[in-house]
Amino acid sequence: xxDILSLIVAKYNFWLYIILMMIGLYAMIAKNNLxxxxxxxxxxxxxxILFYVSIGYKHGATLPIIQGGHGGHSAHDAVIRAADYIxxxxxxxMLTAIVVSVATFGVAMALCxxxxxxxQTLEEDELRMRVSEKNNL
Amino acid sequence: xNNMPAILVLAPLLGALFAGLAAWIQKxxxxxxxxxxxxxxxxxxxxVLKDVVEAGTMQYRMAGWAPPMGIELKIDLLNAMVLVLISxxxxxxxxxxxxxxxxxxxxxxxxxYVMYLLFVVGLLGVSATGDLFNLYVLIEITSLTxxxxxxxxxxxxxxxxxLNYIFIGVIGASFYLLGVGYLYITTGSLNMADVAVIxxxxxxxxxxxxAFILCILGVWIKMALFPLHVWLPNAYxxxxxxxxxxxxxxxxxVMVYVMIRLMVTVFGLDYILDTLHLADxxxxxxxxxxxxxxxxxxxxxxxxxxxxxxxxxxxxxMVGGAWLGNDLGMTGAILHILNDALMxxxxxxxxxxxxxxxxxxxFSNLPGLFSAMPWTMAGFVLAGLSIIGVxxxxxFFSKWYLVLGAFEAGAYHFAAALIISSLxxxxxxxxxxxxxxxxxxxxxxxxxxxxxxxxxHYIHAAGHDRAGGxxxxxxxxxAGVMAEAPVSMLAALGLVSIAIIAAGVYAxxxxxxxxxxxxx
Numbered sequence: 001x002x003d004i005l006s007l008i009v010a011k012y013n014f015w016l017y018i019i020l021m022m023i024g025l026y027a028m029i030a031k032n033n034l035x036x037x038x039x040x041x042x043x044x045x046x047x048x049i050l051f052y053v054s055i056g057y058k059h060g061a062t063l064p065i066i067q068g069g070h071g072g073h074s075a076h077d078a079v080i081r082a083a084d085y086i087x088x089x090x091x092x093x094m095l096t097a098i099v100v101s102v103a104t105f106g107v108a109m110a111l112c113x114x115x116x117x118x119x120q121t122l123e124e125d126e127l128r129m130r131v132s133e134k135n136n137l
Numbered sequence: 138x139n140n141m142p143a144i145l146v147l148a149p150l151l152g153a154l155f156a157g158l159a160a161w162i163q164k165x166x167x168x169x170x171x172x173x174x175x176x177x178x179x180x181x182x183x184x185v186l187k188d189v190v191e192a193g194t195m196q197y198r199m200a201g202w203a204p205p206m207g208i209e210l211k212i213d214l215l216n217a218m219v220l221v222l223i224s225x226x227x228x229x230x231x232x233x234x235x236x237x238x239x240x241x242x243x244x245x246x247x248x249x250y251v252m253y254l255l256f257v258v259g260l261l262g263v264s265a266t267g268d269l270f271n272l273y274v275l276i277e278i279t280s281l282t283x284x285x286x287x288x289x290x291x292x293x294x295x296x297x298x299x300l301n302y303i304f305i306g307v308i309g310a311s312f313y314l315l316g317v318g319y320l321y322i323t324t325g326s327l328n329m330a331d332v333a334v335i336x337x338x339x340x341x342x343x344x345x346x347x348a349f350i351l352c353i354l355g356v357w358i359k360m361a362l363f364p365l366h367v368w369l370p371n372a373y374x375x376x377x378x379x380x381x382x383x384x385x386x387x388x389x390x391v392m393v394y395v396m397i398r399l400m401v402t403v404f405g406l407d408y409i410l411d412t413l414h415l416a417d418x419x420x421x422x423x424x425x426x427x428x429x430x431x432x433x434x435x436x437x438x439x440x441x442x443x444x445x446x447x448x449x450x451x452x453x454x455m456v457g458g459a460w461l462g463n464d465l466g467m468t469g470a471i472l473h474i475l476n477d478a479l480m481x482x483x484x485x486x487x488x489x490x491x492x493x494x495x496x497x498x499x500f501s502n503l504p505g506l507f508s509a510m511p512w513t514m515a516g517f518v519l520a521g522l523s524i525i526g527v528x529x530x531x532x533f534f535s536k537w538y539l540v541l542g543a544f545e546a547g548a549y550h551f552a553a554a555l556i557i558s559s560l561x562x563x564x565x566x567x568x569x570x571x572x573x574x575x576x577x578x579x580x581x582x583x584x585x586x587x588x589x590x591x592x593x594h595y596i597h598a599a600g601h602d603r604a605g606g607x608x609x610x611x612x613x614x615x616a617g618v619m620a621e622a623p624v625s626m627l628a629a630l631g632l633v634s635i636a637i638i639a640a641g642v643y644a645x646x647x648x649x650x651x652x653x654x655x656x657x
Contacts, residue, residue: 028304041307048311052318090321093270097314100277104307107284111300114288118296127297134293 013054020047034115034122038108045101049094056090064088139188142197142210145181145220146261148174149227153254160247167247168235171254175228178261182217182224189217190650196267204267205328211267214655215471218647219264219394222475226482227257227383233486233629234379236622237493241377242289249289249379256282256383260391269317269327269403272395273310276359279391280306283372283384291375298371305368309358316351319344320403329403340408349404349413353396360392362456363426366449373448374441378489381441386482389448390474393455397471400459401656410462420546423457424554426450431561440491440498443565444484447524450558451477457551458539464656466542471652473535476523476640480532483520483633487513490622490630503569504576509620514573516630521566523637526559531640538648 008015020043027040064085116122119130152174159166189195189212197210212220231253238246259279266272284306288299321327323344324335339345361369373385400409410416430450437443455477458470488498490513495502507514523530536555543552621627640647 025308028308034300037304041304045307045311048315048318051315055318055322090318096270096274100274100281103281104277104284104303107281108300108303111284111288111296111303114296115300118293131294131297 013051017047017051017054020044020050032124034112034124034127038105038112041108042101042105045097045104049097049101052090052094052097056087058083058086060084061086139195139197141181141185141188142195142212142265143199145178145185145224146210146258146265148177148181149254149258149261152177153251153258156247156254157251160251164247167250171250172228172231174254175224175231175257178257179221179224179228182220182261185212186217186221189214205326205331208271209267209328210265211330212265214651215397216264216394218475218651219391220261222478223257223260223264223387223391226386226478227253227260229629229632230379230383230482230486233489233626234382236625237378237489240493241379245289249286249377252282252286253380253383256286256380260387263391264394267329269320269329269332271327273314273317276313276395277310279388280310280359283380283388286380286384287372287376290377290380294371295375298368298375302368302372305358305365309355309365311355312351312358313355316348316353316355319348319351323348329398333403333405336404336408340412345404346413349399349409352399356392356396356399357456360389360396360452360456361449362422362452363429363449366426366430366452369449370442370445373445374439378492382482382485382489385444385448385485386478389452390455390478393452393459393470393474396456397459397467401467406462416460416462419460420457420548420551423453423460424550426453426456427554427558428453431558431565434565435561438500440488440500440503440569443569444481444488447562447565448481450562451481451524453558454536454539454555457548457554458542461539461542461546461548461551463542463545464653465538465545467656468648468652469535469538469540469542471655472538472644472648475647476531476535476637479633479637479640480520480523480530483516483630483637484524486626486630486633487517487520490626493622493626494620500569500572503572506573509618510622511619512627513622513630516634518570519634519637521562521570523641525563525566529638529641531637531644534641534644 024040024042024044024047028037028044031037031040061084064087066080112122115127119127121127121130152170156167156170156174159170185195194211194213195217196204197212198204199208199210202208231250238249242249256279259275259277259282262275263272263279266275284299284303287302288296291298317327320332323339323342324332326332326335336345358365369389373381376384400406427450430446430448430453434443434446434450437446451473455470455473458466458473461467490510491498491503491506494510519530523532526533526536536559540552540555543549543555
């Protein structure tokens with residue numbers, strides 16, 4: 001029991017992102033309203049961003065900017081230890097991923113607007129009904 | 138330094154920018170800019186292929202940063218072939234599409250061309266890049282543009298199909314991204330070659346296993362492997378013709394390429410086959426995909442939908458071949474990327490021609506096509522025979538390698554599935570040929586097509602028929618009257634038909650100069 005607890009506490013960032021991801025996935029699969037599905041999709045993507053941001057973090061580390069490092073003089077004086085600085089690469093990657101998720105969200109919302117204009121509803125069951133009505137006409 | 142690899146990807150990107158700007162001056166300009174950009178890209182791809190065959194793998198450092206820090210384009214024999222395939226098909230389709238775009242979305246033509254070019258940029262980038270995260274970004278560029286282009290299609294259902302595609306596409310891409318995250322945790326690198334070297338030392342790690350499963354699952358969703366295929370048929374059949382013709386042959390095939398790249402270059406076949414023992418299960422999955430795709434295709438009454446399910450079936454061939462675990466199977470899978478792209482492209486070109494003349498391709502709209510559109514139907518028959526796997530065409534040779542690979546691996550169920558699906562495809566295509574050739578015009582006393590609603594539909598179709606010339610008759614189709622598609626469309630179809638035969642005749646050369654050296 002204590003093993004499991006310590007596992008949860010030590011890796012809480014992983015548990016958190018998995019819980020968030022499952023919430024998002026649940027909303028995308030189970031919700032009937034298209035907007036709610038979109039929100040689920042956004043939570044799903046944000047969970048992955050959280051995962052990436054958390055893997056770059058180190059305890060007791062600071063921003064990856066070398067203190068007083070003008071012209072590289074002090075860089076030679078003091079030894080630079082990687083453990084003192086958080087890893088910036090996952091954060092930079094996530095800038096791109098955020099742009100991607102915003103773009104996807106935008107396209108999806110635009111599509112929702114068009115669907116609403118045509119069918120006057122965003123509920124999936126009603127949409128399915130109206131689409132099949134149109135096909136039978 | 139040879140800049141061709143960069144030009145290959147950047148030409149359509151710049152083309153998209155200028156095509157968008159030029160639309161402010163004159164709408165027609167954007168088409169010519171798009172055409173020029175694709176021609177440049179196509180030329181660069183052919184020159185890269187020539188260099189790679191002669192001088193071996195080509196590495197291009199973006200902005201001069203050396204890997205593993207910088208992003209590199211790494212082009213070996215496999216992706217040189219895929220790049221030529223993508224740029225040639227995208228170029229030919231642009232030539233063929235100008236008329237259908239004018240007909241279907243006249244007011245949106247410039248945006249169509251801009252999005253089309255960006256879509257091709259994504260595909261080319263996915264195939265050329267040597268960086269795992271870069272691959273994710275380019276997959277998303279491809280997906281985003283395809284969402285918008287699918288939404289331009291069918292007025293009633295295009296938007297819904299695109300939205301469903303977004304939901305599933307996002308899950309797929311996110312899984313891949315998560316997998317890359319785990320790879321980064323374990324290796325600290327994103328460059329494919331670098332990751333591959335580091336992974337050799339830590340093959341037992343469960344984080345690597347997680348990364349592998351997440352990446353492959355993401356790619357499977359994107360390539361629509363059964364049972365993850367549900368988004369594909371609607372998305373492809375409601376897209377505008379000009380886009381359906383390029384997305385159907387290329388998107389899924391490029392994702393198969395990504396899978397093979399991950400398997401061969403990043404994780405390594407030894408790891409996958411010897412450490413994981415997943416191959417048997419995946420081959421069974423491929424068998425299910427082949428059979429399910431083939432039988433779902435049987436139940437369709439619309440030509441576009443039927444072809445979409447045939448794509449699901451063909452994906453099963455390639456995944457199964459790649460996971461058989463021997464060189465013959467992998468050769469078959471890689472050769473099938475080339476062949477299936479050509480065959481699917483030819484089929485969709487023919488369907489595009491039919492839609493251009495008859496608006497719809499439900500089976501009830503097809504009678505009399507052989508006399509009305511003989512050239513289009515000639516291309517369609519050739520591509521159909523190639524899908525079935527009749528010898529002089531290219532489809533036979535990749536199936537041959539796949540079957541040989543299946544026997545060598547002892548996967549008799551896979552060989553059986555290949556043969557059964559070939560038979561089902563034969564039934565499918567001969568059913569279509571029969572309707573197009575023998576089904577007599579509705580209104581004739583002896584018309585004998587099964588399915589009673591057919592005459593009513595036909596009256597609708599004939600009413601809209603551009604082929605016209607018999608508007609007085611109303612219910613009668615233009616029997617015996619040639620009503621062929623425009624020359625640009627026929628020329629593209631003719632070229633692809635020649636390519637299908639050529640890829641069949643030179644299959645041995647392709648295997649010996651490209652695929653076998655790549656696998657060594």
